[in-house]
Amino acid sequence: MSAMDRYEAVIGLEVHVQLATATKIFCGCSTAFGAPANSQICPVCTGQPGVLPVLNGRVLRFAAMIALALRCEIRRRSIFARKNYFYPDLPKGYQISQYDRPLAEHGTVDVLCDETMHAIGVTRIHLEEDAGKCIHAAGGDSFVDLNRAGVPLIEIVSEPEIRSPQQAAAYMRTIRDIVRALNISDGNMEQGSLRCDANVSLRPRGEQGLGTKTEVKNLNSFRFVQKALEYEIERQAAILADGGQIVQQTRLFDADRGVTRVMREKEEAHDYRYFPEPDLPPALVSEALLGELSAALPELPTARIQRYVDQHQLSLLDASELNRERELADYFEAAVAAGAQPKRAANWIMVELLSRLDDARQPSNVSPQHLAGLLELIASGKVSGKLAKSIFAKMWESGESAEAVAERENLFQQSDEGSIAAEIAAVIAENPKQVADYRAGKEKLFGFFVGQVMKRTRGKANPQLLNALLKKQLIGEGPSLD
């Protein structure tokens, strides 16, 4: 019995989301990613003497949207606070954040994991500014890039209600899907738009109390969230199983080695000396704004998954696969809107489309309307299912409609009885021995004849028609060439 069978993991996540505003939270500088170092800075975001912050209204709007989507209680007057610490990438010597009166509290997010919906509590959502970035050059010199300083962030803190690394990764993915559905963040983890710290502790199964926790930082992909937690849970379980005690500490995930390492002990914990930011009035959220935002709130990914199950009779698995990325689900719906049968469209998207995309967010070469057109050709028997795949491949290359490709390549299914019958007759004439064997009872040869006819028609013969005609002609009922 592994140590893990005796313990239950208690996990809480702190997710930082970069909001996709064009300008920073307290000044007019651009937030665009990848610009040359210190090219998107001004006196305000570099903390020059005398400057003051002014809140970017869009930041508050975006944050209120996510708070609504996570079904939080939203504070009408939330308070900014200064978090004081020294670091070269922190221009003012404090970060403007929120502390005891954050924008939102007491929310819930529905997370689909192992085909079950889990409601995970959201403790709080608060606004804050990002810090800059230190660059340590070879030779011992250090540089500071302040392009990121003042980029708007929200921090979403979950309740310690996550029970497994898989659930943690699913929670993180859900948060990402929601912010992307709301269009308030690109959710791009490689560029740091979505970052996560995890708190994890173990307790004997069946107990309610909480064990000593560790905090794992630097989890910047879904896989790292899962891997780091798996490692950390095993590590803690081994200590507890040996009768040892967990030390409360902050640990860093080393993605290269797949392990967590001590970053600082609790005794070294910062005293951030929070106090209300005197330079900013309370952030006000009016009833009118809440009304407007609630009314405009788009369908969220979990609701969309459920709708695909209810409305389109997709399996939960297919529905969530389509909702893996917003763009994919949008594509599916556009195809359905263009007349595609939902289940068939889902299959084509998951097999043919996804195998051709490195990333499900990429635009497809085949438009959803063209996919619907192809499915229509199959349904009406104008092209065969088998040929349809090669038609799709050609559509992918040229961007043309299925009609156009089938026309150009002469791939329409042959459904003309006379010409199929003629091909069958030719095959029968060419293969007298096989015909004799078949008529003698070797019915397995039927497939051979189908193959021969298909070969002559380059796969275009309507299979149902071919089957029917072939049967007739083989048993001698059809027109003969005698």
Next chain:
Amino acid sequence: MSVFDSIEQARQALDRHEISAAELTEHYLRRVQALDSQLGCFLHLDRQGALEQAELIDRSLAANRSAGRLAGIPLALKDILVTADQPTTCGSKVLEGWRASYDATVVERLRASGAVVLGKLNMDEFAMGSSNENSAYFPCKNPWDLRCVPGGSSGGSAAAVAADFCLGTLGTDTGGSIRQPASFCGVTGIKPTYGRVSRFGVIAFASSLDQVGPLARSVEDCAELLAVIAGHDPQDATTIEQPLEDYRQACRQPISGLRIGVPREVFSAGADPAVCDAVERALAELEQAGAILVEVGFPDMSRAVATYYVICTAEASSNLARYDGVRYGQRIGEDDGLLAMYQQTRRLLGAEVQRRILLGTFALSAGYYEAYYAKAQRVRTLIRRDFSDAFAACDVIATPTSPTAAFELGEKIDDPLQMYLADVFTISANLAGLPGISLPCGFSARGLPIGLQLLAKPLGEGELLRCGAAYQRLTDWHRRRPENLESDGVSR
């Protein structure tokens, strides 16, 4: 050249082409160059920039183009106000050599109205002090008696007006830093309502208390400057959106029926007898002119001092964290690693600044926050309530500005507590965000000016101007000038 007693006089002379802006500027520059070595008002004198600006104004005036309300009027700025064309040190070595890339909003507004900025004025380092002895460069002295301090932290701003180095200055007031030096130097100074004047480009000491205001020879001159610098600023989220009242008009209002609240018990207990006598005489004159005196309460002053020093040090400890040597200003010890760089660079901060950073850091620390900072904020709310109770019965409240006239250099420098008590009458207004004014109202036996303080409700600047201007029509204390400064060859 004749002396100008007011901005209005100079304005008329300029408009009638009796004098050019360049001549006026040259006159003041000469005075500064001849006399300021005795006083130490200026940390930076921008002779060339001032003359260029004056010549530009002259061209506009010659063409009878509207050049602004303060066109050609020579002024000077406390060195806490950030300027792009002149250095800004905030009286500190840590910012020596730093040049801002932008102008403070108040500086922009002065320039837009055509003012000529002569230079940057001495102050206590980061505005922390009541005597100007905490300037990291040199102390500024009181024009009425060079052995005495000009007050602080806007000591240079008050002394420059008293010495007739310019027609007006801007200072900042966090706990009395405009009013107390105005009182010590015998000039008029206004601390506006918190949020009435933009703090953008004002180097922060205590953000919830700091406010910019004018110092000048008279209430009317202060009104003239206030009208230019006050008003909402989109770059300062704490400024008030309400439109300005007509400050010139307010100066002309009669005071019959104006109710002046007098917390007599409080100020007579705390102030020098000579100061109390001068204030009582002023009140009697105002009463004769039709004002009604009423007894009112005043917030507990010892409580206010304690509250003030918790809040201002807490905010300062955070505001001054940015002087770490990483991005601007002085940097020392970078070869010895980050921590050494922080430590050595921050040792450039003076003793009083370090003391306040330490006090404030302590007040915000885990385990002490509730007992100090949080409690101070609650007391602050009570002080506000005390004032609003008092203002139910009166339009303005009168007190001495400072318990004493100017003291001597060195007298209190080793006793920070005594120094802190110099602000006992002024700091409550900052805690409550109220506007206040200091008016010259007499002299001590030693011949040092005494100041009368008037406070009003939030946005009650008009009432202060009304009462102050009326008082100055009745008296001539504000016209007196120190006689001991003149040297040969420099006319006034």
